[in-house]
Amino acid sequence: MRSYCRWSLLTPKLTIPNAKLRGVKLIAQATAGSWSILHISDTQFGKYHRFSGGPDSLAKRLLEDLVSLRDTVPPVRLVVLSGDITERALPSEFREATAFLKGVLEQLALTTRDVLFVPGNHDVNWKDCEAHFNQREARGLEPVAPFKPKWSKYASFRRALTGETTLHSVVHRPDLRLSAVLINSTVRESHQQHFGWCGEDQLRELAGQLREGALDLRIAILHHNVRRGATDDNENLLDEREFTRILGPYLTLVLHGHTHNGRRDYLSDGTLVLSTGSAAVSSAYRPDEVDNQYQVISFNDGQLHRWARRYAADEKRFVADSRIGPEAHPGRESIPIVGTANNSSARGPVEGVSRKARLRLGQYDEDETLRDGKSNGL
Template sequence: MTVLLQISDTHFGTERPQVAAALLRLVDALSPDLVVLSGDITQRARRRQFAAARAFVDALSPTPTLVIPGNHDIPLFNPLARLFYPYANHQRAFGADLEPSFESPGLLALGVNTTRPYRHKDGEVSMQQIRRVAARLETAGAAQLRVVVTHQPVAVTRAQDEKNLLHGRERAVQRWARAGADLILGGHIHLPYVLPLHDTFAGLPRRMWAVQAGTALSWRTRGTIDNSVNVIRHEAGGVEMRQTTVERWDYSETSESFEMIARHELALDGAQPAIAVTVAE
């Protein structure tokens, strides 16, 4: 069993300390194979905010992490830094590679930097990035869950969120599906959901799912949704025997801990194109 924990939109600088402590306890309990931070690590890309984020990631050790930047991780109020060294603070904290990857017998996870200094909030994926990711996906083993991580979403559930869609998503989704991708993880809009991309994009050659995370730590929550993370479990047993579930865990103000509130059982490859949702009591 491979366990992946998706954390997104931590927005250090607006984090809730009690929620951060609860999330560390959840990581300790789950012992995931990988923790993915899918962008907007900080609120305003300031050095002290990245230092706090780095300290949090260090507390996850020895669990491996995959960290990509979000639009909030590029300076907004320092135009010179935004123009000439937009990722300096991010790279100081998390290393030079803005598109890290992780591979194990049961998992291939590929990070994609969809931020652009010339865009305020919108994300973009280039043909070069699309081809690079596709080439890696095509090398994946039959038992691996193949995951692409972006910051901005490739599909949304509400019309008002369409303005946040990733530019270049149509070409990316089609090409990555042909290359064998199973999941595209994203954040940005602080709204957790799971969508079947094979129902959203016409002509996809395989089942593929968008998995969106809420905000893990910030007080900048959306509507009635509290802080939220995703736990993805994958049972490797060959293409026809792969079983994958996505669990949504929300922070409970009552218990001061993360609790599972929904489970999505995903159909992959030759299985029926359906999604079963179980709401935890």
């Protein structure tokens, strides 16, 4: 397997004068070095994981497919895992996940610095959460939200892999001109209630970190669906409105999982949202019409390029997902990124109503002033 991905990871050195927070106008320049993101979600290592070890491992199937795409897909520089890494947040399941990630990173000539991941609802240990409730009750006390013991196994996994235990953060990669916002959407998950929630404190903290040092390409990564008409559906992020209001002004793209189906959507301010389906959950635990999936994303010339892949069980390999893209190029689509230098007229389905939306629609000049002479105010 050592021969799988011997692609060159070298990219041209970029010089961007006066690079600062200018919306997304510099994306075309910042991504000229052609690289890509491998986005995986809902591996759910454990009882319902589809792939066995050895020759039928998920890592082997993914890497074989990436090799088949090497003539069209730029070299992978980041691996994103958007939650539900395990089935029940057991130590044995996190060990399987660690082995999987290390194997993928090794074959792509990457390090643990190049993997970005967040917790999903399945990465919350309900038994640890219930034990916290019981221990507090035994002392005549109320449980203390957000019930931190529920994350103890995930935190150990994160520390072992990256040396960090924080459940949310902003990661800056100057070499890629990218800022990644890692969001914990399991704040209110427990053994008693199940829905996505970030909380205003977390969102404001992350927005503050972005204000201080955001780079040109800004990607938010979380687990729960951010666009499903969030009401009482346990698949949804119930504080989507606050997410959009507080973090939206600083984002280029949102990546998430949980839906078990790849789709494209937009926040109400026009920010692009992409999800991918489960990479490895067995068919009994995902919709009948939905195969296992993953996607590769790159940025160039003011556009996002997406390769959507699905697992063909009868062929034991990943193939193009024909539900994505035009008939002429099944499984591939190019999406204008609003506000870039080459696509100032592109927009999501919702008309820009905020200053940030106007920036994305090319109504600000690169010196961060409105064309009518008023201040940007970002």
